Amino acid sequence: MFRRTILTSLLLGLLALGATAQARPGESAVATASASDGAPATVDVVVIHATNKGEVDKRLGSLEKTLLRAFKGYLGFTLLSEEKVKLASEQAHHMALPNGTELDFKYLGEEDGFLRLHLEVGGLKSTVRVKSGSTFFQAGRGYKDGMIVLAFQAKTGG
Amino acid sequence: MNCNEVKELLMPFHDGELDPATAAEVEKSLASCESCQSELAELGRIGLFANAAFAMPVEGVDLAGVYDGVMARIAAEDAVEATSNAIEGVRLQRAPVVTEPSLWERVRAWLGEAIRFERPVAGMALAGAALAVIAGVWIASQGPSADAPGNAPAIAQDTAAPAGVRRGREGEVAVRDAVVENTIADVGEVKVIELGADDAGDSQALVLWHVVDGEGVQLPEPANNVH
Numbered sequence: 001m002f003r004r005t006i007l008t009s010l011l012l013g014l015l016a017l018g019a020t021a022q023a024r025p026g027e028s029a030v031a032t033a034s035a036s037d038g039a040p041a042t043v044d045v046v047v048i049h050a051t052n053k054g055e056v057d058k059r060l061g062s063l064e065k066t067l068l069r070a071f072k073g074y075l076g077f078t079l080l081s082e083e084k085v086k087l088a089s090e091q092a093h094h095m096a097l098p099n100g101t102e103l104d105f106k107y108l109g110e111e112d113g114f115l116r117l118h119l120e121v122g123g124l125k126s127t128v129r130v131k132s133g134s135t136f137f138q139a140g141r142g143y144k145d146g147m148i149v150l151a152f153q154a155k156t157g158g
Numbered sequence: 159m160n161c162n163e164v165k166e167l168l169m170p171f172h173d174g175e176l177d178p179a180t181a182a183e184v185e186k187s188l189a190s191c192e193s194c195q196s197e198l199a200e201l202g203r204i205g206l207f208a209n210a211a212f213a214m215p216v217e218g219v220d221l222a223g224v225y226d227g228v229m230a231r232i233a234a235e236d237a238v239e240a241t242s243n244a245i246e247g248v249r250l251q252r253a254p255v256v257t258e259p260s261l262w263e264r265v266r267a268w269l270g271e272a273i274r275f276e277r278p279v280a281g282m283a284l285a286g287a288a289l290a291v292i293a294g295v296w297i298a299s300q301g302p303s304a305d306a307p308g309n310a311p312a313i314a315q316d317t318a319a320p321a322g323v324r325r326g327r328e329g330e331v332a333v334r335d336a337v338v339e340n341t342i343a344d345v346g347e348v349k350v351i352e353l354g355a356d357d358a359g360d361s362q363a364l365v366l367w368h369v370v371d372g373e374g375v376q377l378p379e380p381a382n383n384v385h
Contacts, residue, residue: 012287070353070365072378114337124348124368126341134335138366140346142373 040088041107041115041132044153047097050139051076051146063135063151070137071149080148097121099143103150115154132156159187164194172201333362346370349377 046063054076056064067077085093087107095103101122108116114129122141130136132155139149164187170176171184188194259267331338331350338350346369353363369377 010283012284015287066353066363070351070363116339122368123345123370124341124343124366126348126366127339128364128366129337129339131335134363136336136338136364136366138368140367140369140375140377142370142375147373147375 038089038110039156040086040091041110042084042086042155042157043093043105043107043117044082044084044151044155045095045103045105046082046151046153047080047095048149048151049076049078049080049098049143049146050074050149051078051144054078066135066137067149067151071139074146076146077149097141097148097150099141099148101141101148105152107154110156115156117152117154119152121150128152130154159183161187161191161194164188164191165197168194168198168201172198172205331364333364335362336364338364338366341366343368347377351378 046060048057048060048063048067050067050071052074056067056075056077057079059079060067060077064077067074071077080098083093083095087093089107089109092104092106097103099122103119103121105117105119105121108118108127110116111129113131115132116127116129118127119125119138121138124138126138128136130152133153135151135153137149137151139147141148164184167176167180167184171181176184188198329340331352333352341348341350348369349367351365351367353365367377369375
C-alpha cells in the first residue's frame with residue numbers, strides 16, 4: 001500500500017516535470033528545434049580579403065556590387081577560398097580561416113520559408129535566417145593589411 | 159565340542175529339543191565343564207520363573223463393564239463433535255457476505271490513506287507533484303525572456319530605418335530577405351548593419367560587423383551604412 005502510494009506520486013511528479021520541460025522555451029539557438037525537418041540546404045561560404053586598395057577579384061562575380069556598397073572605404077576584395085556545403089537539418093560544418101580563427105556553422109532547418117543558420121566565428125555567435133538564395137555577410141576581423149569578409153548564401157536543396 | 163559350542167546348545171538342550179546324539183555330546187561336555195554346568199543351572203532357574211509367571215492364574219480383573227464403558231465414551235465423543243458442527247454451521251450462516259469494492263471506492267480509500275497525517279511522505283509527494291504542475295503552467299505563460307543569457311542581442315538597432323525595411327521579431331534586425339535573430343560577441347564588439355536596397359533596387363543584405371581591439375579594423379561609421 002505504502003509502496004504503491006510512493007510509486008504513484010513519483011509518476012505524477014515525472015509527468016509534471018515533463019510538462020514543465022515542454023513549456024520551457026529553448027535557451028540555446030543551436031538546440032532550438034522549431035524548424036521543420038525536411039530538405040537539406042546548400043550553404044555557400046566565400047572567404048574574402050578586403051583591403052583599402054586594389055581592385056575587386058573577378059571571381060567574386062555578382063558579389064562585387066554588394067561588397068562595394070556594404071564596405072565603404074574598402075576597394076580591394078580578393079577571393080581567398082570558397083566552400084559549398086550541403087547540410088541536412090541540424091548538421092554542422094567547420095572551417096579554418098586564414099586569420100587563425102575558426103568558423104563553425106550549423107543549418108537549423110527551414111522555418112516560414114526562411115533557412116536558419118547558426119554560426120560561430122572568432123568569438124562571435126549569431127543566428128540568422130535568410131530566404132533561399134539570399135546572402136548575408138560577416139566582417140571585421142583583421143587579416144594582414146585589411147580584414148576578412150565572409151559571405152554566406154543559403155539555398156534549399158543542393 | 160568346546161565350551162562356546164556347548165553354551166550355544168544349552169537352551170535347546172534344556173528344552174529337550176536336541177537330537178539324541180547331540181544331546182549326548184552336550185551332556186558329556188557338561189560333565190567336565192563347571193562353567194557350562196552353572197550356565198545350564200541358570201537357564202533352569204529362568205525357565206522356572208517364566209513358567210511360574212505364565213502359569214499364574216489371572217484373578218482380580220473385571221472386564222464385565224469394559225464394553226459398556228467404551229461404547230459410552232464413543233457416544234459422548236460423537237455428541238461433542240455433533241454440537242461443534244452445529245455451532246460452526248450457525249456461525250457460517252450469520253457471517254456477512256463480502257462483496258468486492260468498486261473501483262471508485264478503492265480509489266477513494268487510497269486517496270484517504272494517502273493524505274492522512276499518518277502518511278506524511280505520500281502527502282508531501284502529492285503536494286510536490288501539484289506544485290510542479292502549477293510551476294510548469296506558470297512558466298509556459300511567461301514565454302521567452304529577452305534578458306535570459308544568450309538571448310539578449312548585442313546589436314545596435316537602427317531605429318530610424320527607412321521605409322521598406324522590414325523588422326523581424328522583437329530584438330531582431332531584419333531586411334526583406336534576411337533576419338538576424340540574435341548575435342553575441344565573447345570578445346570585441348558586434349554591430350548589425352542593414353544594407354538597404356540601392357536606387358537600382360538591388361536586394362538588401364545584413365552585415366554582422368565583429369571588430370576586436372588591436373586588429374586594426376574599425377567599426378563602420380553610421381554614414382558608411384547604405385540604406
